[in-house]
Amino acid sequence: MTDLINLLYVDDDEDISSIVELAFDGDERFHLTICLSGQEALVVARKAPPDMVLLDVMMPDMDGRTTYRELRAIPSLTDIPVIFLTAKVQPAELQELFQLGATDVIAKPFEALSLPDRLLAIKRR
Amino acid sequence: MLKPAKPANEADRLAALYALGVLDTSPEERIDRITRLARGSLDVPIALVSLVDENRQWFKSRQGLDISETPRDLSFCAHAILQGDLLIVPDALQDSRFHDNPYVIGDPHIRFYAGMPITLSSGFTVGTLCIMDRRPRHLDHQQVSILYDLGRCVIGELENQSTLSYLRTIRDQEQQLRAVLNGVSEAIILVTDTDMIQAANPAASNLFGLDAGQFIGRQVTSVLPAVGKLHWQSRTRAERQHTRGLAADGSEFDVEVSIQRSTVNEHPMQVMVIQDITERLKVERMKAEFVSTVSHELRTPLTSIRGALDLVLDRFHGQMPEKAVMMLHTAKRNSERLTLLINDILNLEKLETSSTPLDMEELDIVTLTEQAISANESYAHKYQIRLVLQDAPLLAWVHGDEHRLFQVYANLLSNAIKYSPAGGSVEISIDSDVDRVTVSVRDHGPGISDAFRDKIFQRFAQADSSDTRKRGGTGLGLSITRSIIERHHGTIGFRPAEGGGTVFHFSLPVKNLLEKVQHDRSD
Numbered sequence: 001m002t003d004l005i006n007l008l009y010v011d012d013d014e015d016i017s018s019i020v021e022l023a024f025d026g027d028e029r030f031h032l033t034i035c036l037s038g039q040e041a042l043v044v045a046r047k048a049p050p051d052m053v054l055l056d057v058m059m060p061d062m063d064g065r066t067t068y069r070e071l072r073a074i075p076s077l078t079d080i081p082v083i084f085l086t087a088k089v090q091p092a093e094l095q096e097l098f099q100l101g102a103t104d105v106i107a108k109p110f111e112a113l114s115l116p117d118r119l120l121a122i123k124r125r
Numbered sequence: 126m127l128k129p130a131k132p133a134n135e136a137d138r139l140a141a142l143y144a145l146g147v148l149d150t151s152p153e154e155r156i157d158r159i160t161r162l163a164r165g166s167l168d169v170p171i172a173l174v175s176l177v178d179e180n181r182q183w184f185k186s187r188q189g190l191d192i193s194e195t196p197r198d199l200s201f202c203a204h205a206i207l208q209g210d211l212l213i214v215p216d217a218l219q220d221s222r223f224h225d226n227p228y229v230i231g232d233p234h235i236r237f238y239a240g241m242p243i244t245l246s247s248g249f250t251v252g253t254l255c256i257m258d259r260r261p262r263h264l265d266h267q268q269v270s271i272l273y274d275l276g277r278c279v280i281g282e283l284e285n286q287s288t289l290s291y292l293r294t295i296r297d298q299e300q301q302l303r304a305v306l307n308g309v310s311e312a313i314i315l316v317t318d319t320d321m322i323q324a325a326n327p328a329a330s331n332l333f334g335l336d337a338g339q340f341i342g343r344q345v346t347s348v349l350p351a352v353g354k355l356h357w358q359s360r361t362r363a364e365r366q367h368t369r370g371l372a373a374d375g376s377e378f379d380v381e382v383s384i385q386r387s388t389v390n391e392h393p394m395q396v397m398v399i400q401d402i403t404e405r406l407k408v409e410r411m412k413a414e415f416v417s418t419v420s421h422e423l424r425t426p427l428t429s430i431r432g433a434l435d436l437v438l439d440r441f442h443g444q445m446p447e448k449a450v451m452m453l454h455t456a457k458r459n460s461e462r463l464t465l466l467i468n469d470i471l472n473l474e475k476l477e478t479s480s481t482p483l484d485m486e487e488l489d490i491v492t493l494t495e496q497a498i499s500a501n502e503s504y505a506h507k508y509q510i511r512l513v514l515q516d517a518p519l520l521a522w523v524h525g526d527e528h529r530l531f532q533v534y535a536n537l538l539s540n541a542i543k544y545s546p547a548g549g550s551v552e553i554s555i556d557s558d559v560d561r562v563t564v565s566v567r568d569h570g571p572g573i574s575d576a577f578r579d580k581i582f583q584r585f586a587q588a589d590s591s592d593t594r595k596r597g598g599t600g601l602g603l604s605i606t607r608s609i610i611e612r613h614h615g616t617i618g619f620r621p622a623e624g625g626g627t628v629f630h631f632s633l634p635v636k637n638l639l640e641k642v643q644h645d646r647s648d
Contacts, residue, residue, distance in 0.1 A: 011364060013429070015426075015433075016425070016428050016429050016432065019428075019432035019433055019436060020432070022436050022440070023432070023436060057427075058421065087420065087422075087423075087425050088420070088421050089420070089424075089521040089595060090417055090475070091475075102291070102566070106423075108232050108424040108425060108428040109424055109430075109432070109460075109464055110428065110432075111431070112431070112432035113435045113436065113439055
C-alpha cells in the first residue's frame with residue numbers, strides 16, 4: 001500500500017475546482033486541499049507542507065508563476081513535484097514553465113477522471 | 126526576267142535591316158534631301174532610297190515615283206544587293222535580267238538604272254540609293270563619284286537614325302525601370318562585391334533616412350550591419366533573411382532582405398530588396414497573443430464542461446434515464462470536437478507565422494511512415510480498416526520536422542480511414558527518385574466531387590456540412606497538412622484512384638537535393 005499523498009491544488013476557478021474535487025472524491029491515495037488563490041496556498045503550505053502541488057497559471061493578484069517561486073522558497077517544498085495547469089499551450093509558453101522548474105504541465109482541458117492516475121504517475125516518475 | 130536570288134547571309138541581313146527600325150516609318154527631310162540632290166545633280170527623273178526586306182522593296186524616300194513599294198522579285202535593287210557594289214543598267218531593254226520586267230515594259234518605263242548599295246558598318250547591305258531614267262544612258266566618272274558620296278550620306282543618316290532610335294529605346298526603358306524602382310514600396314539597393322552601395326531607390330532613402338546621394342559609396346554594413354558581416358558568397362543561401370536595419374539617425378528596425386546576384390558591366394553585384402517588417406511583426410505578435418488569449422478563454426470553460434460531463438457520466442450513469450445519458454454523450458463528443466478545433470486553429474496560426482521555426486532534422490521517411498501507420502492502427506481498427514504499406518524503398522532521407530510530418534500522416538491517414546467503407550483497406554506507398562520522395566495514401570471512399578476539388582485545402586473545407594457530424598474533424602486538417610508540406614518546400618495534391626477512391630500524395634525534396642538547391646542559390 002502506498003502512502004497517502006497530500007495534494008495541494010491551487011486554482012481561482014471555482015467550477016474547475018469543484019470538478020477536480022469530485023474527481024478525487026473517494027480516491028484513497030490522495031488527500032486533497034483546495035485553495036482559491038496563491039496567497040491562501042502559501043498560508044496552507046507553510047502550515048501543512050504538501051507532498052505535491054497542482055497549480056493553475058493564470059490567477060488574479062498572485063499568478064501561478066509567483067506562487068510557484070514563493071512555494072519553492074519554503075525550505076520543506078524545494079523538491080516536491082509542482083505541476084502546472086494551463087490553458088496557454090503554445091510551445092514557448094510551455095517551455096517557459098519548464099524553465100521555471102515545473103515538474104510537468106497539464107494542458108486544459110484535461111480529463112478530470114484520469115487526473116488522479118496522471119498525478120500519481122508523475123509523482124512516481 | 127531573272128528573279129533576284131537571295132544573298133547567302135539573308136537572315137542576318139534581314140535582322141540588320143529590321144534592327145535599323147526604319148521600315149514603314151514616315152518620310153524624313155534629311156533623307157529626302159539626299160534623294161532630291163541625287164535627282165538634281167545626276168539629272169534623272171527618279172531617285173529612291175530603297176530598302177529590301179523579305180518580300181518587297183520599300184522606299185524610305187522617293188522622288189519622281191508615286192508607289193511606295195514593289196514586290197522584291199521585280200526589284201532592280203535586290204540585284205544590286207546581290208552584286209554588293211554599284212549596279213549600273215544602261216538599258217534595261219537590252220539586259221536579260223530586266224527586259225521584260227513590268228516596270229520596264231510598263232509604267233514607269235525604266236530604261237536606265239544605277240543602284241548604290243547601302244552597306245551598313247556591320248557589313249550587311251539593306252538596300253540602295255538608286256536613280257532611274259526613262260531613256261538609256263551612262264554615268265561618267267564624276268557622276269558615279271557623286272552617287273557613291275550620296276550613298277554614303279544615306280548610310281550615315283540611317284545609322285545615325287538607328288543609333289538615335291536605339292538611344293530613345295534605351296531611354297524609354299530606363300525611364301520605365303526608374304518608374305518601377307521609384308514606385309515600389311520596397312527599398313532596393315545595388316551593392317558591389319566590395320560591399321559598397323552603388324545605387325538606391327527613393328524607398329531606400331525613406332527607409333534609412335538618407336538622400337540618394339548619401340547612399341552612393343557607403344558600405345552596406347552602415348545600413349544592414351548583420352548582412353554586411355556575412356560572407357559575400359553565403360548571403361543568398363536563404364531566400365529571405367530577417368535582420369536589423371540601421372537608419373541614419375541611429376534607430377534600428379526589423380527588416381526582411383532578399384538578395385539576388387547580378388552582373389552590371391561585367392562586375393558582380395548584389396541587388397538587395399529590403400522591406401520594413403516592423404508593422405508585420407507587430408501584427409504577428411498581436412495575432413499570436415490574440416490567438417493565445419482566445420485559446421485560454423475557450424479552454425478554461427471547456428475544462429469545466431468536459432470535466433463535469435465526464436464525472437456525471439462516470440459517477441451517475443446508472444441513475445439517469447438512457448436518453449439523458451445519450452444527450453450527455455453528445456455534449457461530451459462536441460466538447461471534444463471544440464477542443465480539437467482550438468488545437469487546430471492554434472496549429473495553423475503557428476504554421477502560418479513565418480517566424481515560427483520548424484525543428485528540422487534528418488529523417489528516414491520510410492521509418493517515419495511505418496511509425497505513423499503503427500500509431501494510427503487503433504483508429505483504423507475502430508473503423509474496421511486495414512492500413513497496408515505497399516511499396517517502399519529501403520531508405521529515403523529527407524530534412525524535416527518529425528512532429529509536424531507525423532501530423533501530416535495523422536491527417537491523411539485519418540481522412541482515408543474515415544472515408545473508406547468498413548472492412549476495406551487504405552494503401553500507403555512511397556516512391557523515391559533522385560530528387561524527390563513521394564508518399565501516397567489511397568482510400569476507397571466515394572472520391573472527391575468536381576465542385577469540391579478547388580476548395581479541398583481551404584480552411585474549414587469539408588465536402589458538405591453534414592460531413593462534420595458524420596465524419597468528425599474540424600475542416601482544418603488538410604489546410605494544416607498543406608501548410609506543413611509547404612514549409613518543408615514540398616508539394617501536396619490528390620487524384621482519383623483507378624477503380625474508385627482518391628489518392629492523396631505529398632512530395633518532399635530528398636535531403637541531398639535540398640542542400641544542392643541551397644548551394645546553387647548561393648552561387
